[in-house]
Amino acid sequence: MSFRIRDTSRSFSSEHPELLSRSERIWLFAEQHRGAVISGVLLICVVMMAIGGIFWWQQQQEKEALAMEHQAGQLYLDRSLDDPDKAKENLNKASALYELILEKYPNTSSAELAWYFLGNARAESENYTGAIEAYEKYISSFRDNPALLGLVYQRLGSAYILNGQRQKGMETYSQALNVTGTLNKDQIIFEMAKLEEAENQTEQALTHFKQLQDEYPASPYVNEAIMRIRVLEPPKEIPEAKEENAAGTEVPAAEQKD
Numbered sequence: 001m002s003f004r005i006r007d008t009s010r011s012f013s014s015e016h017p018e019l020l021s022r023s024e025r026i027w028l029f030a031e032q033h034r035g036a037v038i039s040g041v042l043l044i045c046v047v048m049m050a051i052g053g054i055f056w057w058q059q060q061q062e063k064e065a066l067a068m069e070h071q072a073g074q075l076y077l078d079r080s081l082d083d084p085d086k087a088k089e090n091l092n093k094a095s096a097l098y099e100l101i102l103e104k105y106p107n108t109s110s111a112e113l114a115w116y117f118l119g120n121a122r123a124e125s126e127n128y129t130g131a132i133e134a135y136e137k138y139i140s141s142f143r144d145n146p147a148l149l150g151l152v153y154q155r156l157g158s159a160y161i162l163n164g165q166r167q168k169g170m171e172t173y174s175q176a177l178n179v180t181g182t183l184n185k186d187q188i189i190f191e192m193a194k195l196e197e198a199e200n201q202t203e204q205a206l207t208h209f210k211q212l213q214d215e216y217p218a219s220p221y222v223n224e225a226i227m228r229i230r231v232l233e234p235p236k237e238i239p240e241a242k243e244e245n246a247a248g249t250e251v252p253a254a255e256q257k258d
C-alpha cells in the first residue's frame with residue numbers, strides 16, 4: 001500500500017495567504033490560475049503582434065505613397081514650354097498619380113499635398129470645377145498648416161473667378177485674409193485690387209491698394225500698388241494763389257503818395 005506525502009508548505013500557503021510576501025502571493029495566484037494566466041499572456045502577445053503588424057503596414061503605406069508623390073511631382077514640374085504636347089501629357093500623368101495616391105493611400109501624409117497639387121493640375125488644365133472640388137476637399141480635411149492653407153484659399157478663389165463665379169471667388173479671398181498664419185495675404189489683397197480695377201470698381205481697388213501699401217510695405221507687390229494708386233486716385237485740387245493788389249482792388253489811402 002502506497003502513501004502520498006502531503007506538501008505542508010503548499011497547504012499552509014494556500015490556507016494562510018496573508019502570511020506571504022507580495023511576490024509569493026503573485027506566484028501563488030499564478031499557480032492557482034495557471035490556465036487563465038497562460039491565456040492572458042498569449043492574448044497580450046497576439047495584441048502586440050497585431051499592433052506591430054499595423055505599424056509596419058502603415059509605414060509601408062507611407063513609403064509607397066511618398067514614392068508615388070515624388071514621381072508625380074517630377075512630372076508636374078517637367079513641363080517645358082518648347083514642347084507643349086509633352087507638357088500636357090506630363091500634367092495629365094501627374095494628375096492621375098495624385099488621384100491614385102488619394103485612392104490607395106488617403107490616410108498618409110502624402111494625401112495633403114496630393115489634394116493641393118491635384119487642384120493645381122486641374123486648374124492648369126482648365127478643369128476649374130475639378131480644381132474647386134480638390135481645393136475644397138483640402139480645406140475640409142487639413143487645417144493644421146496655415147501657410148499652405150492660405151495658398152489653397154487663394155487658388156480656390158482664383159478657380160472660382162476663372163469658372164465665372166466672381167462673387168464666390170471674392171468671398172474666398174476674404175476668408176483667406178481671416179486665416180491666422182497665412183503668409184500670402186499681400187498677394188491676395190493685390191489680386192483683389194487688380195480684379196476690382198479691371199471691373200472699373202475704382203474706389204474698392206484704391207482701398208485694397210492702399211491697404212497693401214499700409215499693412216505690407218515690404219511686399220514685392222507694393223511698388224506696383226503705389227503706381228496704381230497714383231493712376232487711379234483723382235488729382236487733388238490746388239487752390240489758386242490770390243494776387244495782391246489785383247485789378248479792381250482799392251489801394252489804401254495811406255499808401256497813396258505823390
